[in-house]
Amino acid sequence: xxxxxxxxxxxxxxxxxxxxxxxxxxxxxxxxxxxxxxxxxxxxxxxxxxxxxxxxxxxxxxxxxxxxxxxxxxxxxxxxxxxxxxxxxxxxxxxxxxxx
Amino acid sequence: xxxxxxxxxxxxxxxxxxxxxxxxxxxxxxxxxxxxxxxxxxxxxxxxxxxxxxxxxxxxxxxxxxxxxxxxxxxxxxxxxxxxxxxxxxxxxxxxxxxxxxxxxxxxxxxxxxxxxxxxxxxxxxxxxxxxxxxxxxxxxxxxxxxxxxxxxxxxxxxxxx
Amino acid sequence: xxxxxxxxxxxxxxxxxxxxxxxxxxxxxxxxxxxxxxxxxxxxxxxxxxxxxxxxxxxxxxxxxxxxxxxxxxxxxxxxxxxxxxxxxxxxxxxxxxxxxxxxxxxxxxxxxxxxxxxxxxxxxxxxxxxxxxxxxxxxxxxxxxxxxxxxxxxxxxxxxxxxxxxxxxxxxxxxxxxxxxxxxxxxxxxxxxxxxxxxxxxxxxxxxxxxxxxxxxxxxxxxxxxxxxxxxxxxxxxxxxxxxxxxxxxxxxxxxxxxxxxxxxxxxxxxxxxxxxxxxxxxxxxxxxxxxxxxxxxxxxxxxxxxxxxxxxxxxxxx
Numbered sequence: 001x002x003x004x005x006x007x008x009x010x011x012x013x014x015x016x017x018x019x020x021x022x023x024x025x026x027x028x029x030x031x032x033x034x035x036x037x038x039x040x041x042x043x044x045x046x047x048x049x050x051x052x053x054x055x056x057x058x059x060x061x062x063x064x065x066x067x068x069x070x071x072x073x074x075x076x077x078x079x080x081x082x083x084x085x086x087x088x089x090x091x092x093x094x095x096x097x098x099x100x
Numbered sequence: 101x102x103x104x105x106x107x108x109x110x111x112x113x114x115x116x117x118x119x120x121x122x123x124x125x126x127x128x129x130x131x132x133x134x135x136x137x138x139x140x141x142x143x144x145x146x147x148x149x150x151x152x153x154x155x156x157x158x159x160x161x162x163x164x165x166x167x168x169x170x171x172x173x174x175x176x177x178x179x180x181x182x183x184x185x186x187x188x189x190x191x192x193x194x195x196x197x198x199x200x201x202x203x204x205x206x207x208x209x210x211x212x213x214x215x216x217x218x219x220x221x222x223x224x225x226x227x228x229x230x231x232x233x234x235x236x237x238x239x240x241x242x243x244x245x246x247x248x249x250x251x252x253x254x255x256x257x258x259x260x261x262x
Numbered sequence: 263x264x265x266x267x268x269x270x271x272x273x274x275x276x277x278x279x280x281x282x283x284x285x286x287x288x289x290x291x292x293x294x295x296x297x298x299x300x301x302x303x304x305x306x307x308x309x310x311x312x313x314x315x316x317x318x319x320x321x322x323x324x325x326x327x328x329x330x331x332x333x334x335x336x337x338x339x340x341x342x343x344x345x346x347x348x349x350x351x352x353x354x355x356x357x358x359x360x361x362x363x364x365x366x367x368x369x370x371x372x373x374x375x376x377x378x379x380x381x382x383x384x385x386x387x388x389x390x391x392x393x394x395x396x397x398x399x400x401x402x403x404x405x406x407x408x409x410x411x412x413x414x415x416x417x418x419x420x421x422x423x424x425x426x427x428x429x430x431x432x433x434x435x436x437x438x439x440x441x442x443x444x445x446x447x448x449x450x451x452x453x454x455x456x457x458x459x460x461x462x463x464x465x466x467x468x469x470x471x472x473x474x475x476x477x478x479x480x481x482x483x484x485x486x487x488x489x490x491x492x493x494x495x496x497x498x499x500x501x502x503x504x505x506x507x508x509x510x511x512x513x514x515x516x517x518x519x520x521x522x523x524x525x526x527x528x529x530x531x532x533x534x535x536x537x538x539x540x541x542x543x544x545x546x547x548x549x550x551x552x553x554x555x556x557x558x559x560x561x562x563x564x565x566x567x568x569x570x571x572x573x574x575x576x577x578x579x580x581x582x
Binding site for chain 2: 372376377380386394410413420
């Protein structure tokens with residue numbers, strides 16, 4: 001029998017995987033993609049919550065997470081294009097100076 | 101049901117790892133696409149068709165295309181893996197693992213106190229719409245402003261002269 | 263007979279009828295298009311193979327099937343092979359939820375319109391991947407153009423659908439057709455219909471929006487490097503998409519199977535072929551847009567019009 005625990009377990013594992021990506025990769029595009037994995041893993045928890053507490057509210061939260069993810073990608077990719085133009089690379093470790 | 105769920109979980113894990121350890125950015129983006137589609141399957145499992153399709157439309161139809169676009173425009177090709185293997189990363193990973201275990205423990209315990217909010221599970225568009233336009237009206241408007249800010253920011257960042 | 267077995271059998275036969283019928287229509291669309299263009303240009307069109315050229319599609323199929331299947335050395339093989347499959351599969355998918363007559367449909371899901379949008383979202387990848395994996399400049403520019411075009415026009419398409427959903431009060435295609443019992447959606451949704459039709463032309467990459475495969479500048483666009491059956495899949499996928507889009511327009515705006523006297527299936531076919539004919543008529547009448555004009559039309563004309571349509575529909579819904 002499928003329960004909330006299964007959703008939670010899968011969600012936490014995928015969140016962990018995404019976080020590993022954010023911490024270990026240095027390429028900005030990969031960091032953005034890993035962030036998307038983290039956001040989506042949270043969606044799994046929320047849908048599990050919605051399913052097993054028979055509640056509408058988590059589903060609305062999922063829609064808001066969708067909005068946030070879309071905005072985050074749009075802005076993040078804009079930054080990536082800008083950095084590529086200024087420095088010629090998207091390796092985040094090379095962006096240390098505060099003055100452009 | 102449980103078997104199908106865990107087969108899907110296995111595939112989403114494989115695709116997530118494919119994103120992480122990919123060398124070719126374009127391949128990673130496609131792996132991310134498959135990951136999103138496997139996520140939408142969880143929504144279908146839970147019975148929320150609406151969210152499943154919205155997930156596919158927004159992520160597959162929009163976000164991945166954007167990412168693929170930028171990868172092509174920036175000319176990112178196959179490159180050597182760029183893992184940041186240092187002490188601080190490992191400390192971060194250990195802290196994260198503790199956090200994940202804590203979440204599992206804490207939320208796993210709270211399952212015992214689950215109280216169903218209503219006798220049936222409302223996944224209809226009408227139900228979600230009702231919630232958005234009544235209880236969540238203010239967050240909904242804030243989300244629209246957030247989208248507007250995102251559009252303006254993306255435009256400013258990607259412009260030629262900064 | 264075992265009821266489960268009977269259900270599976272009935273569904274299987276239904277699927278076979280739909281897919282077989284659709285592939286037949288697609289094959290003969292190629293002939294129809296050539297005949298229509300011939301009469302527009304005052305020619306005769308194909309008339310050598312069989313009476314009135316009726317066997318021409320079969321001859322074309324055999325020719326393509328027996329050509330050598332060349333995979334160029336510089337392509338990304340996996341993506342190169344997957345791309346035409348995505349295009350063809352996604353072109354067939356919409357027929358799952360389209361009601362052909364009062365009783366005959368494969369499935370009635372309550373968020374059918376979202377399924378259509380999701381399919382068109384995935385459809386982008388077939389073309390995008392074809393352009394990128396080919397590793398050739400023409401293909402790549404074609405693929406990039408098609409991706410930006412599809413994303414821009416999907417917004418207008420989705421907003422036009424919102425008007426329909428507001429008017430009919432449902433996202434299920436079966437219910438939308440039933441709601442058109444007294445009046446077809448094209449009358450109250452005329453702005454939405456115009457927006458939808460133009461966006462559909464762009465989604466199908468047909469003239470005046472066929473920039474991705476503009477032969478004057480891009481050789482053949484995203485399928486430059488394809489040959490034999492893979493090329494045939496793109497070609498058929500294009501016509502399958504055309505059929506699907508006509509079926510969607512028929513269902514959503516033209517009352518689907520509803521009509522007097524004749525059985526529903528016949529009405530559906532008649533309306534669908536009229537829409538198909540209009541698509542062909544436009545293709546051979548208008549010149550091509552420039553690319554910036556194309557994106558401009560999408561964002562500056564169609565999206566505001568679709569929003570206006572939503573506002574008008576909402577007001578009508580409240581006061582009528």
